[in-house]
Amino acid sequence: METNELHxxxxxxxxxxxxxxxxxxxxxxxxxxxxxxxxxxxxGDGYFWADELFVSTADNEAAQGELTGRHHLAFQARDRAMVEAFHKAAIANGGRDNGGPGERSYHPGYYAAFVMDPDGNNIEAVFHGEARRSAPSVKVAF
Structure with a gap:
């Protein structure tokens, strides 16, 4: 895999x-x-990738023979329907329910679903609601 852009x-x-x-x-x-x-x-031989997620076997040179531990990854969803479709597709393809689609108390409008992937990683899809989507980003200098 070759990377040509720096973000x-x-x-x-x-x-x-x-x-x-x-x-x-x-x-x-x-x-x-x-x-x-x-x-x-x-x-490729022993791996696949999408966006910034690289998934491999332990035999892959970058893995150095070790499995990774349990992780929580949250993917952005465009809307609530996408969160619901994520949950349904994940369950139908080897995932286990870890919290169905619904509002969470993290902030107003936080709508998410959680599943465990085949290796026990907690995978989430989240839609932050219209209010958070349209709010401008704020950069803070420390």
């Missing part, structure tokens, strides 16, 4: 998950990303 202002450059069963993970994430309208970036 400033992002906290995370990329995340790698090292999984036990690449086929199961690829089926799960392909279905989830299809619903979230995130194109798969590519595949």
């Amino acid at each position: 400033r202002g992002r906290l995370i450059d990329h995340v790698q998950l090292v999984v036990r069963d690449l086929t199961a993970s690829q089926a799960f994430y392909s279905a989830v990303f299809d619903v979230l309208e995130v194109p798969m970036g590519g595949t």
Whole structure:
């Protein structure tokens, strides 16, 4: 995989998950990303990637022979319907329910669903509501 763009202002450059069963993970994430309208970036021997998420087997050179531990990843959704479709697709493709679609108390308008992926990672889709979507970003200097 070759990267040609540098994106400033992002906290995370990329995340790698090292999984036990690449086929199961690829089926799960392909279905989830299809619903979230995130194109798969590519595949290779022992890995696949989409946007800034790289998923590989422990045999992949970058994994250094170790599985990653349990993680929580939250993906942005355009609206509540996309959160609901995410949950449905994830469950139908090897995920386990970890909190169905609904309002959460994190802030007004926080609508999310949670599933456990085939390796036990807590995967979330979240829509922050119209009020948060239209609010301008604020940069704070420390």
